[in-house]
Amino acid sequence: MSLEACRERFKTFLDQHDLRVTGQRMAIFDAAFAEKTHFTAEELLDKSRAIDASVSRATVYRTLPILIESGLLREVDIGKSLKFYLPSPPEESTQQAQVICVDCDKIFEVAAPFMEWYGTTVSSRLGLSPVSQRLQVSATCNEFRSTGKCKNRR
Template sequence: MKTEQDIFLAYLKSRGLNLTAERSKILQTVFSFHRHFDLDDLYDEIRRHKARVSRATIYRTIPLLMESGLIREVFRCMDRPHYEHIYGHDHHDHMICLGCGKVLEFKDERIEKLQNEVCAEFGFESVEHRLGIRGYCRECREGQVKRRGAAGT
């Protein structure tokens, strides 16, 4: 079983890049999250561990992690992109509550399958897809929870 490091290292090598201490720290932090995160979550978490990596470096590293297939952008919330690590996790889609901002994950094989069918029809080769359903979760529908902010896929 390959570790995330192995994969990232292989990707970097293939591009003539090095796995530096900063990149390693970012990678490690990304995989310490069990939730979606944005750039500031990353930055803060790294600092909390008494490490220092500049924002510029994080901005530069995120595309590398995406290209190596370790993370993906999942949706936008408060107008900022949010990410999740995908290595070792099944693919899933999201429901985003417009009331409380909560994110529910779901997976439906039948939907995935139909998507593949549609792609085949069009001769389209799918690399990835993103399905986001915006609406109101059970709790918000029942009216207890106050509004927060808009969420966008």
């Protein structure tokens, strides 16, 4: 799905939920979809303000759940009281697993097509239907362990 199609999907979602399409929300959308790697809410705030200086922290924190609910943004919780986000265009049907470097907090997305099969198989054996699933692997950085430096460190 193209960026413009995602933008239209977001506007439609806002309209269907009786939410206004505002310049601030669209700046947040544009900033999020300009990113190619995971980002935090505070990083999104900075990027959004570069597009529209009037974007407030509160609006970013209120818009993130809307983008997630619309299916356009994915939230990744690495268990450190800090959530990361990544655009998740609707055509991205392959399940993703995350490998998280515990040394630098870098999140690597890895295609995991087996997850859908596994979740469905295990759930159906229990008489259940899967609603969501995730796979996260925590790993250490070999480069950091050997040299004390990591090119991925934030």
